[in-house]
Amino acid sequence: MDVLFRPGDLVLYKNNQLIAFNKPAGMPVQADLTEDKALLNLAEIYTKSKLWLIHRLDRPVSGLVIFAKTKTAQQTLSADFQSRKIKKTYLAVVKNAPELESGTLIHYLKHDAKNNRSIVFAENKPDTQEAVLHYQILTSSDNYHLLQIDLETGRHHQIRAQLAAIGCPIKGDVKYGARRNNPDRSIHLHAWKLSFSHPVDQTPVDLVAPLPDDPLWKAFLAAIQ
Numbered sequence: 001m002d003v004l005f006r007p008g009d010l011v012l013y014k015n016n017q018l019i020a021f022n023k024p025a026g027m028p029v030q031a032d033l034t035e036d037k038a039l040l041n042l043a044e045i046y047t048k049s050k051l052w053l054i055h056r057l058d059r060p061v062s063g064l065v066i067f068a069k070t071k072t073a074q075q076t077l078s079a080d081f082q083s084r085k086i087k088k089t090y091l092a093v094v095k096n097a098p099e100l101e102s103g104t105l106i107h108y109l110k111h112d113a114k115n116n117r118s119i120v121f122a123e124n125k126p127d128t129q130e131a132v133l134h135y136q137i138l139t140s141s142d143n144y145h146l147l148q149i150d151l152e153t154g155r156h157h158q159i160r161a162q163l164a165a166i167g168c169p170i171k172g173d174v175k176y177g178a179r180r181n182n183p184d185r186s187i188h189l190h191a192w193k194l195s196f197s198h199p200v201d202q203t204p205v206d207l208v209a210p211l212p213d214d215p216l217w218k219a220f221l222a223a224i225q
Contacts, residue, residue, distance in 0.1 A: 025186030063191025076199035093188035139223035
C-alpha cells in the first residue's frame with residue numbers, strides 16, 4: 001500500500017518501554033515477500049531505535065499494535081499475551097447477524113499453512129487448538145451488523161474463522177466466505193482496545209484505536225461513543 005502519512009501520525013501511546021500504533025488496513029506488521037512498507041520498519045525509523053515485536057495483526061486488519069522498546073518489556077508482555085492477562089477487544093462488521101444477540105464461541109482450529117487459513121472444527125481433533133471468543137451485537141443498519149469481540153485465545157485468523165463458521169463472515173473477507181472484496185482489499189475487522197499492566201511498574205494501561213476513515217465504520221461510530 002502507499003504510505004501517505006508520517007509514522008508519527010499513527011502513534012497512540014509511547015513511553016520508555018513501549019510504543020503503540022494504529023495500523024492501517026493493508027499494511028503488514030512485519031516485512032513480507034512484497035515490497036510494501038511494514039509497520040515495524042516505519043516504527044523503527046520513527047523511534048530511531050530497535051523495536052521488538054510482541055503480537056501481530058493480519059495484513060487486512062486495522063487497529064492497535066504495540067512494540068517493545070526493550071527486550072525485557074517484550075518478554076514480559078509476550079508472556080502476558082500467552083497467559084491471557086491482556087484484554088483484547090475487536091470490532092467487526094458482518095452481513096449476517098448471529099442468531100443470538102450475544103454469546104460465546106468455542107471451536108478448535110487447525111492451521112493450514114499452505115493456504116494461509118484456519119480450518120474450524122466443532123470438536124477437538126489432532127493438531128487443533130481451542131479457540132474461544134465472546135461476541136455482542138452493538139448495533140445494526142439495514143445491511144450490516146457491528147459486533148464487539150472479546151478474545152480469550154489468540155489463534156491464527158481466529159475471529160475471521162470462527163465468525164465464518166457460524167455463517168457470519170466479516171465484510172470483505174473473501175478468504176472466509178464474504179461475497180466480495182472491499183475495494184482496498186481491507187476487511188472490516190478492527191483491533192479496537194488493549195488493556196494490560198505496564199511491564200515495569202504494573203500500572204494499568206488502557207489503549208483505544210480510533211476507527212478507520214471509512215464510510216461504513218463512520219456509520220457505526222455513534223454506537224461505540
